[in-house]
Amino acid sequence: MNKRDRILDAAAELIVENGLQCSMAAIAVRAGVATGSLYNYFPSKKALVLGVYVRVGEEMAKAMMVEHQNSVDFGTRVRRYIADYIDFILEGPERARLFEYLDNSPELSRADIAATFAGFLDYTRALFEGAQKAGVVREGQSYLLASFVRGAIRHAIKRRRLDPRPISRAEVEQIADMCWQAVALRA
Missing domain, CATH: 1.10.10.60 (Homeodomain-like)
Structure with a gap:
């Protein structure tokens, strides 16, 4: 290294x-x-904190920005987004806590944060807006829906890790289902 x-x-x-x-x-x-x-x-410390944030942002984009074939429906795409984010947070045992510290860092300006995640946020916005147009995700600001999902996942996994037992597949599926149900359009 x-x-x-x-x-x-x-x-x-x-x-x-x-x-x-x-x-x-x-x-x-x-x-x-x-x-x-x-x-x-x-x-400087600010440059170092920003470096940590940029690297986490790059890792997240790599893990989650998936090019789908046009034949893949938007419901499947959003579920994949949820599953990929769960996997991303589970991959690093302290990743959820690190995000909280970095998101609340006085070292990072809103402009730093926006620049770091610009490509990922554009991808997310297009995904959720496409899912809304396809009639599978509820109406509302796409960034709020996606942010809610990511925050719920980080928080649930962070709290679950207080229990020393490994997180079970059933628990992961429950988190994914709760996130999907929160954003899915109700018929």
């Missing part, structure tokens, strides 16, 4: 463990690099 990735990993771990007050020196120690070397990659 290269130094930049080690630094980002260490920063993500320490943000989850200690919040955003973790020091650059502690991050350097965790990453196994000199503090001066850390500043060669990230000139």
Whole structure:
């Protein structure tokens, strides 16, 4: 793993463990690099926090932005979006907590957040608007529907992880079904 990735990993771990007050020196120690070397990659704490956020955003886009064949109906596409987000959050045990810290970081401006997720949000908006036009998802602001789904998933999984037992497939399916039922158009 290269130094930049080690630094980002260490920063993500320490943000989850200690919040955003973790020091650059502690991050350097965790990453196994000199503090001066850390500043060669990230000139400020804001740049480092943004780097963590950008990397998580890239990972999320890679995991969730699926090109569907035209023959795949929008109900299936939205269910896949829900399932992929659940898998994305489950993949990293502390990912839900990291999102909360980063979303509430005074280091990140709304412009930083919007720029980081612009492509993903455009994809999501098109998906939910297409599902609305197809008559499978309720009316409303597409970004609110998608944000509700992602927030519900993060929160449910974060709370469920308080129980030391592994999350069962039945629980994952229940979370997915609850999210689908929340956005599905009722006939």
